[in-house]
Amino acid sequence: MDLNRTIQNLLKDRGRWGKVLSSPVSYRIVEGALALAKKSFPWQAIYQMSRFALHQTGRAYTGKVPVVWSSAFFPVEIAWGLQLCPFSPEVAAAFITGMGFGPEALSMGEEAGYSRDLCSFHRCIAGAARAGHLPRPAALLASTHLCDGAPLLFQNMAEIYGAPCFTLDVPYTASREAEVYVAEQLERLWHDLAEATGRRPNRASLEEALRHSNGFRKNMIRANELRCRVPSPISGNDMLAFIYLFFIGQGSREAAEISACLAEEIEEKIVGGRWGGAEKYRLLWLHLKPYYSNEVMSFIEQAGGVLAYEEFNHIYWPPLDPGEPFLSLARKVLAHFDYKPVEERIRVIRELAEKYRVDGIVHFSHHGCRQSTGGSLFLKEALQEAGWPVLLLDGDCLDGRNEAAGGMLTRLQAFFEILEERKEGCLI
Amino acid sequence: MLGWVCTYTPEEIFATLGLESYRLYGDDRGEYAKADLEYLPVNFCPLGRACLNEGMANPSLTGVVLAASCHALVHLASAFRYSGERRGKEFFVHLLDLPRTPDGNDAAVRAFASSLRAMAGRLSSFYGAAWDDGAFSEALRAHQRVRRLLRELYRLRRERPEDFRAAGLLEVVRAAGRAKKDEFHPILDGIVKALKGNKNGESRVDGSPAAALLAGLRRRGSPGGPRLLVAGSPLPFAYLDLIEELGGNIAGDDLCQGYRYCLPEVKEGPDPFISLAGGYLERVPCPRMLAGKERFSYLLSLARETGARGVIYHALKFCDASLYEYPLLRERFAEAGIPVLYLETEYRDVGLEQARTRIQAYLELLGEQAGD
Ligand code: SF4
Ligand code: SF4
Numbered sequence: 001m002d003l004n005r006t007i008q009n010l011l012k013d014r015g016r017w018g019k020v021l022s023s024p025v026s027y028r029i030v031e032g033a034l035a036l037a038k039k040s041f042p043w044q045a046i047y048q049m050s051r052f053a054l055h056q057t058g059r060a061y062t063g064k065v066p067v068v069w070s071s072a073f074f075p076v077e078i079a080w081g082l083q084l085c086p087f088s089p090e091v092a093a094a095f096i097t098g099m100g101f102g103p104e105a106l107s108m109g110e111e112a113g114y115s116r117d118l119c120s121f122h123r124c125i126a127g128a129a130r131a132g133h134l135p136r137p138a139a140l141l142a143s144t145h146l147c148d149g150a151p152l153l154f155q156n157m158a159e160i161y162g163a164p165c166f167t168l169d170v171p172y173t174a175s176r177e178a179e180v181y182v183a184e185q186l187e188r189l190w191h192d193l194a195e196a197t198g199r200r201p202n203r204a205s206l207e208e209a210l211r212h213s214n215g216f217r218k219n220m221i222r223a224n225e226l227r228c229r230v231p232s233p234i235s236g237n238d239m240l241a242f243i244y245l246f247f248i249g250q251g252s253r254e255a256a257e258i259s260a261c262l263a264e265e266i267e268e269k270i271v272g273g274r275w276g277g278a279e280k281y282r283l284l285w286l287h288l289k290p291y292y293s294n295e296v297m298s299f300i301e302q303a304g305g306v307l308a309y310e311e312f313n314h315i316y317w318p319p320l321d322p323g324e325p326f327l328s329l330a331r332k333v334l335a336h337f338d339y340k341p342v343e344e345r346i347r348v349i350r351e352l353a354e355k356y357r358v359d360g361i362v363h364f365s366h367h368g369c370r371q372s373t374g375g376s377l378f379l380k381e382a383l384q385e386a387g388w389p390v391l392l393l394d395g396d397c398l399d400g401r402n403e404a405a406g407g408m409l410t411r412l413q414a415f416f417e418i419l420e421e422r423k424e425g426c427l428i
Numbered sequence: 429m430l431g432w433v434c435t436y437t438p439e440e441i442f443a444t445l446g447l448e449s450y451r452l453y454g455d456d457r458g459e460y461a462k463a464d465l466e467y468l469p470v471n472f473c474p475l476g477r478a479c480l481n482e483g484m485a486n487p488s489l490t491g492v493v494l495a496a497s498c499h500a501l502v503h504l505a506s507a508f509r510y511s512g513e514r515r516g517k518e519f520f521v522h523l524l525d526l527p528r529t530p531d532g533n534d535a536a537v538r539a540f541a542s543s544l545r546a547m548a549g550r551l552s553s554f555y556g557a558a559w560d561d562g563a564f565s566e567a568l569r570a571h572q573r574v575r576r577l578l579r580e581l582y583r584l585r586r587e588r589p590e591d592f593r594a595a596g597l598l599e600v601v602r603a604a605g606r607a608k609k610d611e612f613h614p615i616l617d618g619i620v621k622a623l624k625g626n627k628n629g630e631s632r633v634d635g636s637p638a639a640a641l642l643a644g645l646r647r648r649g650s651p652g653g654p655r656l657l658v659a660g661s662p663l664p665f666a667y668l669d670l671i672e673e674l675g676g677n678i679a680g681d682d683l684c685q686g687y688r689y690c691l692p693e694v695k696e697g698p699d700p701f702i703s704l705a706g707g708y709l710e711r712v713p714c715p716r717m718l719a720g721k722e723r724f725s726y727l728l729s730l731a732r733e734t735g736a737r738g739v740i741y742h743a744l745k746f747c748d749a750s751l752y753e754y755p756l757l758r759e760r761f762a763e764a765g766i767p768v769l770y771l772e773t774e775y776r777d778v779g780l781e782q783a784r785t786r787i788q789a790y791l792e793l794l795g796e797q798a799g800d
Contacts, residue, residue, distance in 0.1 A: 112755050113754050113755030113756075113758055113759075113770075114751070114752075114755055115743070115751045115754075115772070117471065117745055117746050117751065118748065118751050118752065122752075126755070144528055144718075148498050148499050148716075148748045148749070149748050149752060151528075151718055152715075152718065152748060152749070152752035152753070153752055155530075155718055155720050155752075156720070156752065156755060156756045159720065159721075159756060165530075167528065167530045167718055169527050169528045169530075169536065171525045171527065171539065171543070172496040172502065172523060172525050173496075173523070173525050173543070173546075177539070177542050178525075178539075181527075181535060181538075181539045184535060185535070341502070341505065341506055341509075341523070342503065342506045343506075365469070367471060368471075370472070370473075370498070370499035370500060370503075370746070370748060371499045373469055373471060373472075374468070374469065374472055374499050374500065374502075374503040375503050375506065376469055377466070377467055377468065377469055378467070378503075378506055378507075378510060392469075
C-alpha cells in the first residue's frame with residue numbers, strides 16, 4: 001500500500017481523527033509505510049524530511065512536549081532553543097488539503113465567520129481548529145511581517161484555545177533602531193514563552209539553535225548555487241516541499257542535516273552526470289502553488305517547463321551570530337525583501353531571474369494574499385520592462401472549489417506560446 | 429497639500445510645519461474614477477483604490493503620508509509613487525511605520541515617536557519647512573479643541589440619537605479631517621451651540637459653511653427603532669441613511685472615519701514626538717493593533733453606554749483587519765446577548781436593496797427580543 005493511501009485510510013473516518021492523531025500506533029504505521037516507500041522518493045532529503053515531519057507531528061499530537069504554533073515567518077529558532085515542539089498550522093492546512101479534506105475544513109472556517117476573501121490557509125486552519133483537528137497549543141507565536149492575516153488569526157486562535165499569543169511587531173523600515181526594537185521584543189518573548197511553557201531559558205541551547213539555523217542557511221545556499229546549472233538538476237516542484245523546513249525547521253538539528261543531504265545529493269547528481277533532460281522553458285516561480293491538485297505542476301512539466309528557482313527558497317538573510325541571538329534574529333526578520341517597498345522585491349527577483357537564466361516569470365497570485373498579490377501589477381510591469389515575460393496566474397493555494405478547472409492551464413499554455421515565440425525570434 | 433488616510437497619522441506634525449493637509453476618503457474621483465485598475469489588483473482594499481483615484485484627481489496634492497498599517501496602504505504608497513512618476517511630478521510619498529500595541533508597552537511608544545521624528549525630518553527637507561516648538565504647542569491645542577467639540581457632538585448624539593443623522597455626523601468629522609483646525613473650530617463651535625439650542629450658536633451658523641453641515645445632521649427617517657452601534661471598516665454613507673430610514677437609531681460608532689478620529693488626547697510634554705506617539709497609541713486600539721481583548725471590552729462597554737441593542741458590523745471587502753476581527757466579535761457580542769448584523773461592501777452604494785431586506789429583518793429581530 002502506498003504512503004498516501006496509508007495516511008488516507010487512517011484518516012478516512014473524520015469522527016476518529018482525534019483518536020488516530022493522538023495515538024502513537026498511527027505514527028508507527030505511517031513510519032512503516034514511509035520506510036517501505038523510501039526508494040520511491042526522488043530525493044532522500046525529501047524522505048528524511050517526511051520522517052522529520054512525521055516525528056514532529058507525532059510529538060505535537062501525542063502531547064509529550066509543549067506545542068507552540070508558529071506563523072510562517074516567525075523566527076522559530078526561539079522555540080527550538082527552548083526545546084519546544086513548533087507546529088506550523090499553515091503547513092498543516094496544506095497537508096489537510098493535499099489529503100483531500102480541504103473543502104470541508106474551508107467550509108467550517110467560513111461557517112465560523114471567516115470570509116471567502118481571506119487567505120484560504122487561514123480559513124482552513126480556523127475550520128480545522130473548530131473541528132478539533134489541530135494540536136492544542138501551549139502558546140502561539142506570530143510575527144507581523146509579511147502577512148497581515150497571520151497575527152490576526154493567531155490572536156483569535158489564542159482566545160479559542162485559551163493560550164497566550166506572543167506577537168513580534170516588526171517595523172516596516174529596517175534601521176538600527178528597528179533592530180533594537182525587534183531584538184528587545186525577542187528577548188522578552190523568549191523569557192515569557194519559557195515561563196508560559198514551563199521551560200528554563202537557557203542561552204547555550206538558544207545558541208545551539210542558531211548554529212543549526214546557520215547550518216541550514218549554508219546548506220540551502222549551496223543547494224541554490226548548484227541549481228544555477230542548466231538544465232536544472234532538481235525540479236522546483238520538489239524544492240517547494242522544503243518550505244516545511246523554512247517554516248518550522250530553522251533552528252533544529254534535523255533541518256541542518258536534511259539540507260546538507262539535499263545539497264550533497266544535488267552535487268552527486270551533477271558530478272555523476274546523472275542529470276539533464278529536455279528543458280524548454282525555465283521559470284522563476286513566485287509565491288506558492290496549488291496544493292489541492294497536482295494538475296498545474298504536472299501541466300508545466302509535461303509542457304517542458306521547469307521551475308528553475310522559487311522565490312520561497314531564496315536565502316536573503318545574513319548568517320546569525322550565536323553570541324548575539326536576539327539582535328541577529330532581528331536582523332534576519334528585518335532583512336526580508338518582501339517586507340519592503342515593492343521596488344526591493346523587484347530588485348531581488350530581477351537578480352534571481354538573471355542568475356537562474358530563466359525564460360519567464362510566473363507569479364502565482366494566491367487570492368487572499370494582500371502582500372504578494374497586492375504588489376503584483378507593479379512587479380509585472382517592472383519585470384516586463386526589464387525584458388522578462390511575466391504571467392500573473394490567478395488562483396488559490398488551497399481552495400479549488402471555484403477554480404474554473406482549465407482556466408489556469410489555458411493561461412499557462414498561452415504563456416508558453418509567448419515564450420516559444422520569443423525563442424524562435426532569438427534564433428532568427 | 430498633503431494627503432493622508434489612516435487615523436494614526438498625527439496631523440499636528442503637518443500643521444506645525446505649516447503644511448496644509450487633507451484626509452483622503454476616496455471620493456471626488458472625477459476622470460480618475462478607474463485609474464486604480466492600472467496599479468492595484470481587483471482583490472485589493474476598495475478604500476485604498478478609491479483614495480488613489482481621489483489623490484490623482486486632485487491637482488493640488490503634492491504628496492501623501494501613508495501609515496504602514498496594512499498591506500493595502502503599503503502598496504498604495506507604491507501606487508502613488510508610480511503614478512506620480514508617470515505624471516512627471518515630484519511627488520512626496522512617505523510610509524509611516526506604525527507599531528502594533530498588543531501589550532500597550534513603552535517600547536511601542538518610543539518606536540512610533542522615532543518614526544514620527546523621521547517623517548517630520550523628511551517633510552522638512554522636502555517642503556523646506558522648519559520645525560518650531562511654539563508652533564507645535566499651538567497646533568496641539570487647536571487639534572485638541574476640535575476633537576473635544578467633536579466628542580461633545582457625539583455626546584449629544586448619544587443622548588438623542590433619534591434627532592441625528594449618522595452620516596451627517598461623519599460628514600462633520602470628515603470636514604474636520606480636511607480643514608485647518610483653527611479655522612474649523614468656530615464653525616464646529618457654532619454647530620454645537622446651535623444643537624444645544626443656544627441662539628448665539630444658531631446665528632453664527634446662519635448662512636455660514638456650518639449651515640450645510642448642520643442641515644446634514646438633521647435626521648430624516650422614522651426614529652421608532654432600537655439603538656444601534658456601528659463598527660468595522662469605513663462604510664458608504666448611504667448604508668447609514670438606509671439603517672435610519674428603516675427605523676434604526678445609531679447611537680454610537682467605532683469607525684476610524686468617525687468616533688476614533690475624535691479620541692486622541694495628546695498631552696504636551698518635553699518631547700513633542702513622544703507626546704504625539706503616546707496620545708495616538710494610547711487611544712482605543714483599532715482592529716489592526718492586535719489588541720483584541722482590549723477592543724472587545726471597550727466595544728461592549730460602548731454598547732452599554734450608548735444603550736445599543738444591536739451592532740452593525742461593516743467589513744470592506746479584502747480588509748483583513750475587519751474580516752479577521754468579525755468571527756470573534758460576533759461570538760463575544762452573542763455571549764453578551766447582543767446580535768451582530770454583518771454587512772460587506774466595496775465602499776460603494778451598490779447592494780442597498782439586498783441590504784434593505786437584511787437590515788429590516790434584523791431590526792425586527794431586535795424588536796422581538798425586546799418584546800416590542
Ligand atoms: S482600521 Fe486602523 S490601521 Fe486601518 S486605516 Fe483605520 S485606523 Fe488605520
Ligand atoms: S480598510 Fe482595511 S485594508 Fe483598507 S486601508 Fe483600512 S485597514 Fe487597510
